[in-house]
Amino acid sequence: MARHHLINGIKVPFTAEEEAEWDANEAAFAEQQAKEVKEAPKPYVAQRKLAYPYIGDQLDMLWHAIDQDAELKGKYFAFHQAILAVKSKYPK
């Protein structure tokens, strides 16, 4: 079916060039859609994203794990000390 523009309420038929351009665009869209169906997103990605603790909480858990292990404290010295400095400055 011939396409048209609706300009200020007036129907204006597509030119042959516009028809060809839109045919090509629709073919490309259909091809892309077919590809996306093949590569459907895995539901667990979004489910995990929503379920993970906040990044700040994750980092805090990491710091406490390091703080309880002398070897890790040495290995991640700069990270441990930077957080420790803030904790010391603003104690509970």
Add this chain to the structure above:
Amino acid sequence: MALVKLNNRGVRSVSTFGSISSLGTYTFIKKLTASSSATLSFVDGSSDVVLDDTYKEYLFTFNNIHAATNDATFKFNGSSDTGSNYNVTKTTSYFDAFHIENDSQAAMGYRVAEDVAQGTGVATILRNLGDDNDQSASGYLHLFEPSSTTYTKHFIGGGSTYGSADENINNFMAGYFNTTSAVDAIQFSMSSGNIDAGDICLYGIN
């Protein structure tokens, strides 16, 4: 000045109300109804359409836009030559939240596929419409001072999509036409296929 308590009896006894002046105006300009239309365009200067310095802000409302093609995205572009070409340079940003009907997923995020960086192509307002008979999208686009020859032209759009994955999508987009030429026409279209049905209304705000 005496404090007057207004109650039902007081209102009933009033014989004259004072007038309220200097309020802004919100003026309906034009409604276009899609009917398997590839594009819907509002062009300044004909068929009662104004898109010039008559108003400092314009509002387009989209009522139940129905896509002919499943998963197509509702987009727009601007023109600086009264609709001869829709290719005004623009930069936009876009993010959304979505929630699937079966409650299996809900998330929000920035969508790099929907934004534009100094491009002349169309910009997304409402993404991934479903094409079932009961699926559509409704929303709005504010366009600020399109006639300005000093500033770029800002716009803010968004709305609610009944998406192709049977989800609600809460769309948020904004941007600016990066030109100091007047923008005097706006065109709406889908990323693929026609706008099967739906209304777009244009209002002027002063």
